[in-house]
Amino acid sequence: MMALNPLTIRKLKRFRSIKRGYWSFVMLILLMALAVGAELWVNSRALVVSYGGSLYFPTYGDMVPGTAFGQDYGYETNYRKLKSHLEGEGTGWVIMPPIPWNPLETDLKEDDYPPFAPSFKSRHLLGTDTVGRDVLARLVYGFRTAIFFALGLLLVTYGAGIGIGCLMGYLGGRFDLFFQRLIEIWSNVPFLYVVIIIASVMTPGFWTLIILMALFSWMGMTWVMRTMTYREREREYVLAARAMGASRRRIIFHHILPNILAVVVTYAPFSVSGGIVALTSLDYLGFGLPAPTPSWGELLNQGWANMDAWWIAGSVIGAMTLVLTTVTFLGEAVREAFDPKMYTYYE
Numbered sequence: 001m002m003a004l005n006p007l008t009i010r011k012l013k014r015f016r017s018i019k020r021g022y023w024s025f026v027m028l029i030l031l032m033a034l035a036v037g038a039e040l041w042v043n044s045r046a047l048v049v050s051y052g053g054s055l056y057f058p059t060y061g062d063m064v065p066g067t068a069f070g071q072d073y074g075y076e077t078n079y080r081k082l083k084s085h086l087e088g089e090g091t092g093w094v095i096m097p098p099i100p101w102n103p104l105e106t107d108l109k110e111d112d113y114p115p116f117a118p119s120f121k122s123r124h125l126l127g128t129d130t131v132g133r134d135v136l137a138r139l140v141y142g143f144r145t146a147i148f149f150a151l152g153l154l155l156v157t158y159g160a161g162i163g164i165g166c167l168m169g170y171l172g173g174r175f176d177l178f179f180q181r182l183i184e185i186w187s188n189v190p191f192l193y194v195v196i197i198i199a200s201v202m203t204p205g206f207w208t209l210i211i212l213m214a215l216f217s218w219m220g221m222t223w224v225m226r227t228m229t230y231r232e233r234e235r236e237y238v239l240a241a242r243a244m245g246a247s248r249r250r251i252i253f254h255h256i257l258p259n260i261l262a263v264v265v266t267y268a269p270f271s272v273s274g275g276i277v278a279l280t281s282l283d284y285l286g287f288g289l290p291a292p293t294p295s296w297g298e299l300l301n302q303g304w305a306n307m308d309a310w311w312i313a314g315s316v317i318g319a320m321t322l323v324l325t326t327v328t329f330l331g332e333a334v335r336e337a338f339d340p341k342m343y344t345y346y347e
Contacts, residue, residue, distance in 0.1 A: 011262070011337050011338050012337075014336070014337040015333055015334065015337035015338075018333040018336060018337060020329050020332075020333065021329050021330050021332060021333015021334065021336075021337075022333065024325075024326045024327070024329035024330040024333070025330050025333070027326050028323075028326050028327065028330060031143070031147075031323070031326075032147060034140070035140060035141075035143050035144035035147060036144065038140050038141055038144060039059050039060065039097075040059065040097060041097045041098050041099060042097060042098075042099040042101070042102070042103075042136065042137045042140045042141070043059060043097045043099075043100070043101075043102055044079065044080070044100055044101055044102040044105050045058045045059050045079060045097075045102075046058050046059070046079040046082070046083070046094045046095060046096055047059055047095045047096065047097060048094070048095040049069065049079070049082070049092065049093075049094050049095075050086075050092045050093045050094075051069050051070075051086065051091070051092040052092070058077070058079070059097075063076050064076065064077045065077070066078070069082055069086075069092075071085060079094055079096060079100070080096065080100055082094055083096060099123065099125065099134070099136055099137060100123060101123070101124070101133075101134035101136075101137045102134075102137060103133060103134070103137040103138045103140075103141040103142075103292075103294040104133065104292050104294075105133060105134070105137075106131055106132035106133055107122070107124070107128060107132045107133075107134070108132050114128050114129065114130055114131060114132040115127060115128050115129055115130050115132075115302075115306065115309040115311075115312060116128045116132070117309075117311060118311050124136070126139065126311055126315045127309070127311040127312070127315075129299065129302050129309075129312055130302050130305075130306055130309070130312075133292075135299065135311060135312060135315050136315070137294070138294040138295075138299055139294075139296070139299070139315055139316070139319050140294075141294035142294040142295050142296045142298075142299065143296070143319065143323065145206075145279075145289065145293065145294060145295065146275075146276045146279050146280065146295075146296060147272075147276065147323075149206065149209070149210065149275060149276075149279050150271075150272045150273075150274075150275030150276045150279070151272065151275075152206075152207075152210045153210050153213055153214060153217065153271075153275040153278075154268060154271050154272055154275060156210060156211070156214040156218075157214050157217045157218050157221060157271065158221055158264065158268070158271075160214065160218040160221075160222070161218045161219070161220070161221025161222040161224075161225060162221065162225050162257075162264065164179060164218070164222050164225075165221060165222040165223065165224065165225025165226040165228075165229065166225050166226075166229045166252050166256065166257065167252075168180075168222070168225075168226040168229070168230075169225065169226040169227065169228065169229025169230035169231075169232075169233065170229050170230075170233050170248065170251070170252055170256065171248075172230075176226070179222070183219045183222065183223070186216075186219065187219055189216070191213075191216045192287075194212070194216075195212065195282065195287045196287060198212065199286075199287045203290045204287070204288070204289070204290070205289070205290070206289065209279070209282070209288065209289065213275075213278060221264070221267070224263070224264070224267070225260070225264070228260040228263060229252075229256055229260065232256045232259055232260060233251075233256065235259075237255060238251060238255055238256060241255050262338040263338075265334060265338055266331070266334050266335040266338055266339075268331075268334070269327050269328070269330045269331030269334055270327075270328070270331045272327055273323075273324050273327040273328060273331070276320075276323065276324065276327075277324070279295075279296075279297065280295075280296045280297040280300065280320065281297060282297065283295040283296065283297025283298050283300075283301075284297035284298070284300050284301050285297075286301075296316050296319065296320060299312055299313075299315070299316045300313060300316045300317075303316060
């Protein structure tokens with residue numbers, strides 16, 4: 001097991017001492033864990049079914065036909081009705097998730113039209129949207145989509161930005177000039193117009209949007225890495241490694257990059273919050289993920305168009321405020337804990 005160096009330990013201790021940022025990190029990890037395991041607590045499929053002396057676990061299994069448990073529910077088993085039936089006859093039992101709705105399921109009532117207000121009786125704790133889908137379920141699954149979209153965008157953007165920026169700063173010359181001119185030209189291309197054109201030709205998917213946004217997001221990290229690498233390449237340790245015959249690859253990845261990685265880490269939380277806001281904005285405008293994908297932006301659009309259904313917009317705004325505040329507090333703590341000026345003598 002690789003031991004942490006004393007400087008890294010000091011930075012981690014400094015981060016933990018910043019209570020607001022540390023507990024924001026804990027809360028964000030908890031929210032992500034709940035989102036990853038959303039099927040265990042927000043789902044229309046049962047967790048466990050006891051029938052005919054056997055146990056069934058439909059949550060992560062294949063679809064169970066509607067006739068599997070001696071009833072005819074059509075295409076797929078309705079576990080809420082099955083639970084009432086088996087408990088009424090005493091022939092088995094069903095354990096349902098706390099929120100027994102999935103994000104694509106509609107709950108329509110006779111002589112009444114959605115959206116329905118929050119109700120503990122119907123177990124729609126945050127009400128339904130304009131087509132009868134549970135708002136809490138769509139919030140949870142929408143958060144999972146948004147956070148993994150932001151993390152995927154972060155990996156693609158930082159991978160391109162760090163690689164190109166390091167080469168620009170270290171190699172310089174024509175390579176640096178070429179990418180400077182390329183960035184200056186590409187940064188003037190209107191992102192929203194490109195999205196509108198692509199959305200009119202094809203339906204953008206999850207990875208399509210990540211790649212599209214990464215094409216317009218890599219330039220910021222590239223400039224940062226170029227500046228940091230350009231400064232570090234003149235340090236004594238780089239000159240010594242070069243004099244000893246170290247290759248360019250070794251100098252960049254074993255000497256320069258580890259010394260500037262702390263600066264890169266401080267930008268990551270803010271990039272995550274930017275990715276969440278960007279996806280929400282595109283979904284709100286109708287250029288994001290296709291329906292009926294659970295989306296905060298789509299819910300926000302519904303709330304804006306139906307101000308009487310206050311619970312729709314209120315739920316989205318509350319969820320976004322919580323997540324973005326948590327990520328911002330985390331970013332501030334990371335930036336303070338990993339600030340290179342606290343651990344160096346260079347001015």
